[in-house]
Amino acid sequence: MKKIPGPSKKRLFTLARLLSQQKKEKITSVELSALTGWGEATIRRDISLLELHNGVSNGYDVKILHDAICSSLQINSDQAEKHPCCIVGLGKLGEALLESSVFKGSSFELVAGFDTNFNKIEIMKTEIPLFATLDLEKKIRSLKIEYAVLAVPDEKAQFMADRLIACGIRGIVNYTNTVLSVPKEVRVEHVNTAVILTGMCAC
Amino acid sequence: MKKIPGPSKKRLFTLARLLSQQKKEKITSVELSALTGWGEATIRRDISLLELHNGVSNGYDVKILHDAICSSLQINSDQAEKHPCCIVGLGKLGEALLESSVFKGSSFELVAGFDTNFNKIEIMKTEIPLFATLDLEKKIRSLKIEYAVLAVPDEKAQFMADRLIACGIRGIVNYTNTVLSVPKEVRVEHVNTAVILTGMCAC
Structure with missing residues (x-):
């Protein structure tokens, strides 16, 4: 093929x-x-x-x-193995991404959400298992997570990306405003409304 | 140039x-x-x-x-005219986009947020002026809004896009899961985590 x-x-x-x-x-x-x-x-x-x-x-x-x-594309098939992914940072944006049905019908499965706030993790009502960022490395390895959606505060983005990469994450969807510096073998897609608007603007 | x-x-x-x-x-x-x-x-x-x-x-x-x-790119300059844009739909995602400092230092200025919920518009604390979706057409014309960020529920996405386009909007950043059908002269960028992951996945 x-x-x-x-x-x-x-x-x-x-x-x-x-x-x-x-x-x-x-x-x-x-x-x-x-x-x-x-x-x-x-x-x-x-x-x-x-x-x-x-x-x-x-x-x-x-x-x-x-x-x-x-x-x-190996989607919509029950036999096909789904790629496990996680959301890191459960502020308003992370929460919205967690609740959206965006992964439905894709070849990706959301298997974990991480946040530093223990309280939030206990209180939040969701079908996705939530964990403390403290356990990030352990959980990424045990759940075999391959891709991460990054929605932490801008100033923590690089630090968290480094931790994710050290665990062997293959790709990061970066929803922060920080331009991430990553090794060549890790794919990053920067989702930033201003960047997208700049690209589409005819000015 | x-x-x-x-x-x-x-x-x-x-x-x-x-x-x-x-x-x-x-x-x-x-x-x-x-x-x-x-x-x-x-x-x-x-x-x-x-x-x-x-x-x-x-x-x-x-x-x-x-x-x-x-x-x-005509950014970061006080003389340069900024392109007015708005966010339509102030659920968790819309709110998160409204609060993020994403437009800072770009050639775009967020001048309005729209939601159908009158109550929310009154209660929400933000520096961006908020309006009822009922006034969408009037405000888009009076504020000369050129670009829109769409964060409404999926089932309302095409309907809202049609209203925006009828007002002369030039581009839409589509954060919903709906694939929008728009005329050729209107630019749409579909921001969808599953689509982005599919693009970066080496499978």
């Missing part, structure tokens, strides 16, 4: 969500372009990375395309 | 933040690569888009590089 690059994976994952909302049987790249705002060529190239053996003369079969994306 | 593409703008904005934290006078693309995890070629190409007239034989001058980025 062809290796799918990160940006294509992101788009395909979004496409899978979009397709699961469609009621029609066939869909063309022109229609997908209108729904997503991405170029038709980009969409066709992304789809060409999948193992699809069907003609596309009059559009893609919605169900077949959806299933092909899911199988190649 | 050369037109800077969106992804380069995002990286340059992050570089500017990083440079403002540096204490040394000179920095090389190799060092910047180690700090950010991006390739050296990418960093040099991004910087080549700026109007920099200095040699780089022994690294970039940190202050000159920082100022060149700020001036070309």
Whole structure:
């Protein structure tokens, strides 16, 4: 199977969500372009990375395309192993991320939340197991956590990232305002509203 | 001046933040690569888009590089006009985004928060003016809001996006789980932890 690059994976994952909302049987790249705002060529190239053996003369079969994306991204399948991840820092943002159904239907499973505040961990009502940051290293290893969502105060971001990396974390989704310094083998995606706005601004 | 593409703008904005934290006078693309995890070629190409007239034989001058980025992205300057933006939906996530200092030092200014809950708007303590979603159209026009951060419940996302677009909003940072359908001229960036993780996952 062809290796799918990160940006294509992101788009395909979004496409899978979009397709699961469609009621029609066939869909063309022109229609997908209108729904997503991405170029038709980009969409066709992304789809060409999948193992699809069907003609596309009059559009893609919605169900077949959806299933092909899911199988190649290993999502939505009970057999597929899910990647365990955690949220570090349970302030308002961390709490909101914990409560959102964002991991549903993805190949990731939220298995832990960490906060320094013992009180908060005891009081918070959630189905996700919560632990004290004191036990971070122990729990990351025992739960085999691979990815972390970082939502701690800005001034603690680098310190916590260093601790996560020392435990062997493979990727960090960084919701803080701190630019993290990490080794090359660790992936970081910086989610920052101002950075995103700067990228989309036509100024 | 050369037109800077969106992804380069995002990286340059992050570089500017990083440079403002540096204490040394000179920095090389190799060092910047180690700090950010991006390739050296990418960093040099991004910087080549700026109007920099200095040699780089022994690294970039940190202050000159920082100022060149700020001036070309029109950030950090009091003269430069800031782009007014708003947050729609003040649940936990919206509140967290409202309170974070994320817009500081950017070319964006948060000028309004909207929520359907009148009570919440009255009670919430914040320096940002809050309004009822009922007044969305009126306020977006009077405050000349250009960009919106969408943090409403998933099932209301498309409806609110349609209202925002009807008011002439140019871009939406979408923090919901809904894939938005928008006209070509409106930019949307979907911030979704599962999508981001899918993109970075080596599976």
